[in-house]
Amino acid sequence: MWKKTFAYFLGTISSIAIINPALGADRIEFNYPPFGDFNIATSDLEVFVNEGKITKDFAFYANRTNPAQLAQMREFLKTKFQVSPTLVSQFTYSPIGEKMLQRLGELLQTKSRINGFYALRSALILSAASPEGLSLINILKKYSSPSIRLNFPETIQLMGQLSELLQKRDLVVSQIQQIATQETSNLPSIDFAQKSDIRKPGEFNHAKITLTLHDRSRDGQSKTVLGRKYEVDVYLPQSKSVITSEPYPVIVISHGLAEDRNSFVYIAQHLASYGFAVAAFDHPVANSKQFQQFLAGIASPPQPTELIDRPLDVKYLLDELQRLNETDSRFKNKLNLQKVGLIGHSLGGYTALALAGGTFDFAKIHKECNPNRSLNLSTFLQCRANDLKAENYSIKDDRIKAIMVMNPLNSVLFGEQGVSKITIPVMMVAGSQDIFTPAVPEQILPFSQLPSKYKYLALIENATHFSVQLDLPTSERVIPVPQGLLGPDRKSVYSYMNSLGVAFFQTHLRNQQEYKSYLSPAYAQSISQAPLNLSLVSSGNGEAISQLLNQVYPTPSPLGRN
Numbered sequence: 376m377w378k379k380t381f382a383y384f385l386g387t388i389s390s391i392a393i394i395n396p397a398l399g400a401d402r403i404e405f406n407y408p409p410f411g412d413f414n415i416a417t418s419d420l421e422v423f424v425n426e427g428k429i430t431k432d433f434a435f436y437a438n439r440t441n442p443a444q445l446a447q448m449r450e451f452l453k454t455k456f457q458v459s460p461t462l463v464s465q466f467t468y469s470p471i472g473e474k475m476l477q478r479l480g481e482l483l484q485t486k487s488r489i490n491g492f493y494a495l496r497s498a499l500i501l502s503a504a505s506p507e508g509l510s511l512i513n514i515l516k517k518y519s520s521p522s523i524r525l526n527f528p529e530t531i532q533l534m535g536q537l538s539e540l541l542q543k544r545d546l547v548v549s550q551i552q553q554i555a556t557q558e559t560s561n562l563p564s565i566d567f568a569q570k571s572d573i574r575k576p577g578e579f580n581h582a583k584i585t586l587t588l589h590d591r592s593r594d595g596q597s598k599t600v601l602g603r604k605y606e607v608d609v610y611l612p613q614s615k616s617v618i619t620s621e622p623y624p625v626i627v628i629s630h631g632l633a634e635d636r637n638s639f640v641y642i643a644q645h646l647a648s649y650g651f652a653v654a655a656f657d658h659p660v661a662n663s664k665q666f667q668q669f670l671a672g673i674a675s676p677p678q679p680t681e682l683i684d685r686p687l688d689v690k691y692l693l694d695e696l697q698r699l700n701e702t703d704s705r706f707k708n709k710l711n712l713q714k715v716g717l718i719g720h721s722l723g724g725y726t727a728l729a730l731a732g733g734t735f736d737f738a739k740i741h742k743e744c745n746p747n748r749s750l751n752l753s754t755f756l757q758c759r760a761n762d763l764k765a766e767n768y769s770i771k772d773d774r775i776k777a778i779m780v781m782n783p784l785n786s787v788l789f790g791e792q793g794v795s796k797i798t799i800p801v802m803m804v805a806g807s808q809d810i811f812t813p814a815v816p817e818q819i820l821p822f823s824q825l826p827s828k829y830k831y832l833a834l835i836e837n838a839t840h841f842s843v844q845l846d847l848p849t850s851e852r853v854i855p856v857p858q859g860l861l862g863p864d865r866k867s868v869y870s871y872m873n874s875l876g877v878a879f880f881q882t883h884l885r886n887q888q889e890y891k892s893y894l895s896p897a898y899a900q901s902i903s904q905a906p907l908n909l910s911l912v913s914s915g916n917g918e919a920i921s922q923l924l925n926q927v928y929p930t931p932s933p934l935g936r937n
């Protein structure tokens with residue numbers, strides 16, 4: 376037990392480094408009942424990080440863990456984060472950043488056992504501003520208390536609960552894969568090699584039309600700008616041979632936080648090649664450009680009202696496309712605005728679910744967020760709804776007939792009560808290694824609660840929150856995400872999203888039933904490529920997944936199903 380506990384302790388240092396890199400000052404102190412007080416000197420950690428040597432005092436702890444854990448801890452401790460002091464300051468003074476620091480400060484206290492919130496914030500900013508840059512060891516040197524007092528019992532408890540949650544997540548993922556495999560074996564075999572390969576482009580070319588729209592009926596986040604401005608790229612199909620009189624169904628793409636209309640250009644172009652008019656647009660707030668301005672200190676953080684404004688952005692865009700369809704020769708009568716599909720990622724996934732009929736469960740929001748004790752990182756963003764006025768917001772748009780949501784967040788915002796209002800077809804995409812919108816609470820559980828007769832869960836093993844996004848060079852990324860959190864090469868995921876998107880929208884927007892066979896676990900299995908293994912389950916497996924979740928989580932965890 377003694378050895379296992381100290382292995383947990385050293386693992387805690389590594390895990391804290393991932394969440395928010397800050398440890399202590401001259402030494403880290405903690406009490407482990409009934410054995411008494413212990414401490415680790417910063418100088419011992421420095422020697423370990425810089426030289427790989429284990430001092431006599433540090434050996435007491437190092438000998439109680441395994442070499443792999445030690446190597447991982449050393450790697451985290453010496454990692455330098457390429458972020459500016461302005462970026463760190465902006466985040467740590469934002470409402471979400473403050474909540475996260477306050478939570479971490481409960482575990483990492485000052486010497487006098489006060490919440491380490493202020494010491495952590497100053498240490499992060501000062502470290503980022505120093506010539507040595509933001510690293511864990513440098514944060515130790517900038518910490519304003521002589522030592523950090525680790526709330527050891529609570530830290531060990533949290534680490535144990537997190538370990539259990541991750542084990543349960545892996546079990547759920549494994550069981551869903553088995554459900555998909557079993558369904559494949561129970562159905563007649565299909566030779567997909569003899570069918571059209573919908574991973575390849577379709578028969579249409581496309582014209583890209585860029586629009587600048589301005590909704591003057593709503594105030595922008597900046598009080599100096601009246602209304603909300605949008606940049607929109609419309610990918611309008613152009614027939615290669617046959618002139619068609621049928622208007623094209625419209626698909627809108629809603630990006631996530633710090634993304635933009637180019638984040639999913641690959642699927643926009645692919646769907647356009649199959650005869651869908653795709654509108655990818657920048658939400659005015661929290662897009663990549665505006666988020667860069669926030670991190671540079673020249674823009675405010677997103678307000679809670681953005682949870683309402685984002686769906687209204689999509690409504691406004693559809694209204695404008697309807698107007699252009701009637702008045703602009705480039706679009707006239709080419710758009711079918713009564714058959715609209717919506718694709719959303721992360722916060723954009725929430726946007727799509729809200730427009731499809733998902734409703735806020737304010738009783739759940741107030742319960743989960745006062746205080747927020749979850750290990751699910753997305754709840755820090757979702758709990759911004761706690762500051763909204765509790766009323767019935769009119770968000771649903773009946774023009775939207777089907778949605779494809781990738782890594783959406785919704786567990787606190789909607790809960791089962793809010794999700795149960797969504798009756799249109801839904802394609803839910805989850806990544807097993809997503810730490811920002813964890814698969815079980817944010818996608819798998821909501822999938823089991825959806826009442827729709829046509830619902831699909833695409834589960835990608837080893838995929839992260841970023842696997843569905845278009846990859847960018849490190850220098851162009853708005854948020855400096857460590858390489859280890861980006862996941863494996865994502866080209867196979869692009870082909871999954873392209874083919875499933877075509878099959879889903881052809882089936883549920885155009886009612887072309889010949890595409891239905893692609894919405895099967897057998898097809899997913901046929902295109903799956905390791906290590907990003909794809910599994911697909913549908914409405915018929917909803918009850919089996921509900922039973923699985925009830926078996927794995929017999930009682931709800933106070934930390935959420937991660």
